[in-house]
Amino acid sequence: MTNRDDMTLTSSGFYVSQEAPIRSENPIPTPSAPAPDILRCAYMELVVTDLEASRNFYVEVLGLTVTEEDDESVYLRSLEEFIHHNLVLRKGPVAAVAAFSYRVRTPEDLDKAVAFYTELGCRVERRTEGWTKGIGESVRVEDPLGFPYEFFHDVEHVERLAWRYDLYTPGALVRLDHFNQVTPDVPRAVGFMQDLGFRVTEDIQDEAGTVYAAWMRRKPTVHDTAMTGGDGPRMHHVAFSTHEKHNILAICDKLGALRMSDAIERGPGRHGVSNAFYLYLRDPDGHRVEIYTQDYYTGDPDNPVVTWDVHDNQRRDWWGNPVVPSWYTEASLVLDLDGNPKEVVARTDDSEMAVTIGADGFSYTRMGDEEKGFKLGNTL
Numbered sequence: 001m002t003n004r005d006d007m008t009l010t011s012s013g014f015y016v017s018q019e020a021p022i023r024s025e026n027p028i029p030t031p032s033a034p035a036p037d038i039l040r041c042a043y044m045e046l047v048v049t050d051l052e053a054s055r056n057f058y059v060e061v062l063g064l065t066v067t068e069e070d071d072e073s074v075y076l077r078s079l080e081e082f083i084h085h086n087l088v089l090r091k092g093p094v095a096a097v098a099a100f101s102y103r104v105r106t107p108e109d110l111d112k113a114v115a116f117y118t119e120l121g122c123r124v125e126r127r128t129e130g131w132t133k134g135i136g137e138s139v140r141v142e143d144p145l146g147f148p149y150e151f152f153h154d155v156e157h158v159e160r161l162a163w164r165y166d167l168y169t170p171g172a173l174v175r176l177d178h179f180n181q182v183t184p185d186v187p188r189a190v191g192f193m194q195d196l197g198f199r200v201t202e203d204i205q206d207e208a209g210t211v212y213a214a215w216m217r218r219k220p221t222v223h224d225t226a227m228t229g230g231d232g233p234r235m236h237h238v239a240f241s242t243h244e245k246h247n248i249l250a251i252c253d254k255l256g257a258l259r260m261s262d263a264i265e266r267g268p269g270r271h272g273v274s275n276a277f278y279l280y281l282r283d284p285d286g287h288r289v290e291i292y293t294q295d296y297y298t299g300d301p302d303n304p305v306v307t308w309d310v311h312d313n314q315r316r317d318w319w320g321n322p323v324v325p326s327w328y329t330e331a332s333l334v335l336d337l338d339g340n341p342k343e344v345v346a347r348t349d350d351s352e353m354a355v356t357i358g359a360d361g362f363s364y365t366r367m368g369d370e371e372k373g374f375k376l377g378n379t380l
């Protein structure tokens with residue numbers, strides 16, 4: 001943290017401030033064209049190598065609803081969703097992400113998206129018929145950070161199944177909550193996303209000012225997407241919400257009963273960042289899915305920005321449980337608009353894993369402690 005004087009240390013052990021204390025030394029220029037008005041993260045298009053295995057994981061195990069399907073693709077939605085889908089599984093040769101898709105407020109916002117990204121020199125493709133079933137006219141771009149982003153307004157409405165309690169399972173997924181992206185230079189990514197209209201809600205930094213991750217929102221929750229520092233562009237995870245914590249425990253019990261506990265990568269637990277209850281799973285291709293519930297409202301303009309010290313051992317897990325190394329190092333490839341995997345660029349800033357766990361890492365439970373803070377011993 002470059003200037004902790006501007007922050008207030010809270011009784012919970014993190015800092016709050018009024019303005020995200022992140023500055024980039026290598027910013028992407030701010031376009032003169034206004035950004036599109038983004039409502040929320042809406043769906044992810046995932047390329048999977050075995051459509052039947054993926055369909056089984058997302059439909060039979062996790063209980064997402066099939067809106068439509070054919071031999072090539074399955075279109076899935078959560079129980080409270082009224083738009084055509086929150087997740088597309090599309091059969092392909094390489095497991096990857098084809099689109100991080102956002103809904104915008106009006107059809108005119110598509111014009112704004114085209115102008116905004118064109119001014120940045122990005123590849124932009126607009127399709128009147130949309131890129132997937134159920135979605136109307138839409139714009140896909142290769143953004144300045146290397147991610148395939150999509151914007152749409154017109155979409156086919158389907159039945160919101162929130163009242164259909166006969167369809168609920170103990171682990172029912174009710175909403176798409178957020179994406180999480182891996183990028184080498186977090187401050188540069190955050191500056192760009194702020195130009196796109198996102199607001200930072202939380203971040204992780206160290207005393208020297210290195211930024212390890214940042215969470216950003218359009219809808220009034222903790223995030224629509226997060227930027228995680230690492231080799232990128234890659235997709236870290238896509239997250240669905242349950243109503244309550246016990247729904248997440250039910251998913252763990254079901255995975256155990258199905259002898260699929262090896263799909264559980266991390267958790268269940270309580271995050272420090274976001275205050276949400278969480279579970280991380282890996283799908284048959286290794287795509288990471290988070291099950292997430294009970295973060296907090298962030299919609300006021302003076303919503304306090306939370307900054308965590310990277311050495312605070314409760315930032316990633318409020319109970320102090322260690323983060324498994326694969327969670328830091330593994331992520332999914334992303335595709336360009338031709339369907340080819342984007343080249344992955346190495347992070348040069350310090351890695352969070354290296355500074356917090358392992359032989360040289362240091363974390364504390366109580367600020368000022370001089371001994372390592374893991375309650376269960378070292379993880380490596």
Ligand SMILES: [Fe+2]
Pocket residue numbers: 178179180237239290292
């Ligand atoms: Fe997440």
